[in-house]
Amino acid sequence: MSSKSDVFLEEARLGPRSSILIECEEMPNLPRLIRRFKEYVLTDIAHAVMLTETGIISPQRGATLLSGLILMWESEGRGFPYLPNVGSFLVQTEHFLGEHIDKDIAGRLQTGRSRNDQSAEAERLYLRDLLLDVMKHLILLQEATLSQATSHADSLMPGYTHLQHAQPTTFGHHLMRYAAAFDRDLDRLAGAFTHVNLGSLGGVAMAGTSWPIDRIRTAELLGHDGLAINSSDAGGFARDYVEGTVAALSILMANMGRLAKDLYVWSSWEFGYVQVADELAGTSSIMPQKKNPHSLERIKALSGQANGWLATVLGTQNSVFSTDLDLTFADDALSGMGDATIQSLRLASTSIETIEINAHRMADSAGAYWSTTSHLADELVRRYDLSFRSAHHIIGRFVRDSIAAGKTPADVDADDLLQAGQEMAGITLDMSTLELRDALDAHAFLYSRASIGSVNPSETKAHAESLRESLEKHRDSCEGAKIKVDNSLTDLLHCARSIAANNRS
Structure with missing residues (x-):
């Protein structure tokens, strides 16, 4: 009794x-x-x-x-x-x-x-459901990203490094940066799922039990793919599956945060490249003209907090001894991490699906500030058998003198390039003004790119198609795992x- x-x-x-x-x-x-x-x-x-x-x-x-x-x-x-x-x-x-x-x-x-094994098992089930839910919402975000990237594969815009005009790109090519990262996020989440979806029941406190329990049966009943075999590991003392899950969530949040920050900056009046849909924005209590991109700001804020997630879990588990259970005694941080990730994914998907693009503003800015001069340097190498470094010096002087003279890429002429060639290399560059301006044309720059993954619209579309194939594999795997769990x-x-x-x- x-x-x-x-x-x-x-x-x-x-x-x-x-x-x-x-x-x-x-x-x-x-x-x-x-x-x-x-x-x-x-x-x-x-x-x-x-x-x-x-x-x-x-x-x-x-x-x-x-x-x-x-x-x-x-x-x-x-x-x-x-x-x-x-x-x-x-x-x-x-x-x-x-x-x-x-x-x-x-x-x-x-x-x-x-x-110990009861709580570890419950935590594995909780994280398993969370990972399946995160993957489901990330698949929706990836669908929206690939759709917009394909639609805007030739939507010309400036590319930036150091927040300065670098080379022309397209809005679609820029989005494909994130689509590639989201594809890797799906890989990381799938890997975390593999480590999470193991049965803990039967590890008992840490040494197993003398009772003739059937660990394989409980793992099967709960829809696991296998066992956490070592009884101490199963009992909750080795929590690296928690750390692996949090790492995957943190990286995903960082990727979403970077995308949100780009769009946030570009939604300002000074850029004017994009706008979030009205229903995803807010206004000021005093300034009635304001349209604040709340959906992007929420993602930015949560991604900033996510920078500390992995350190929090690692720090909590860096105990005095490997059999301590500090994560159990600490406050529940995992639930908030999961909530923030799902919220960010939902906001990001809706923001990308409904975002308004000012294609004309982007295109007008693309070639406005010397972003095609690397192509002009390549043309000098081809025509005059110069080293790229020599061509780089010539074009650097050409740009400096043109800016000093108040000229833009649209109104330079052949004499400007001729003078730079003579000053920097003692060479006569007989390129005509029409040829010079063609070499500096931002739209032509896109189609001059020949390398895999470049800003050439055909490459952007090809990349999007390859990631659609990858997405279908992830979708099938995720849906298959969910069906197995539900059936079990x-x-x-x-x-x-x-x-x-x-x-x-």
Whole structure:
């Protein structure tokens, strides 16, 4: 039989708990448990099914135990009587089951396991669902990015380095920078999923158990792809799968943040290249003309906070000893990280889908400030058999003298280049004014690019097509994983209900 009903887990060994400990340790942990209600109950149901199937507990006790757990599951946590003085889901569950089925049977749920592997399992289930959700929303963002990149493959604009005009590009080519990064993000998230989706149940405290449990069965019931085999690793002491997940989320947030910052700057009046849709903007309480790009600002802010996510988790887990559980005792940071990532993905997808492009403003700016002179230097190399360095010196002097004379690329003439050639290399450059201006034409610059992945619109479209193929593979993999998980959990609940219905005496 179980011990006295009014004795909680610690009281038999330690006596009544300090109100300070309850207020400062147990109660702050309750929000984490509430967020993971579903995951903890699924973990308990799988363990109870396995205990019953292996005969570790009798069919009658297993049926009674599972009937109570199904009652918990069907409640979806609504009205669940959380005990404010207990920050452990194990004790919360045992108390609930003791009140609704039988205290002795409730106490048998912990046979052959510990809070360590129970909590590690629940965390794996939570992170697994989070990763699937993040991948789903990232796929939507990638679809929007590839669509806009293809539509704007020839939308001429300035390319920047050091925030200065560098070389002409297109809005589509710029977006493909991020599409390539998002494709790598999907790879990283898929890799994190592989490490997360392993079964922890059966690791127990750290050394395994003498009970003949079936770890493979519980992993199968919960839709895992395998086991975290080492019992200490499974028990929650090696948390690198958490760090791997947070690293993938942090990098994704950094990529979204960079894109948001580009668009944010370009939405200013001084640039005027893009605008977010009106419904994604806000205005001022005093300045009625304002259109503030709130969706981009939210992504920027969250991505800034995400810079510290990995350091937070790594720092928390850099404990005195490898068997410490500081991540368990710390506040729940993971839930907020997941929420921020999903919010940013939703905002980014909608912002990209609905963004307004001022193609004329972009194109007018593209060749306005000498961004095609590298092409002119290449032309000198081709025509006059110069080294590129010599051509670079000539064009550098040509640009300096033209700016000093108040000229732009649109109104320079052959004499300007001729003078620079004689000053810097003692060479006569007989390029005509028409040829010079053609070499400095920003639109022609795009189509002069011949290398893979260049700003040539055909290369942008080819790259977009290759990433669409990659996206379909990611979509198939993600949907396949989600179907497997859903089917496994459906089977788990069906099995639990069958045991509860068929074996209750």
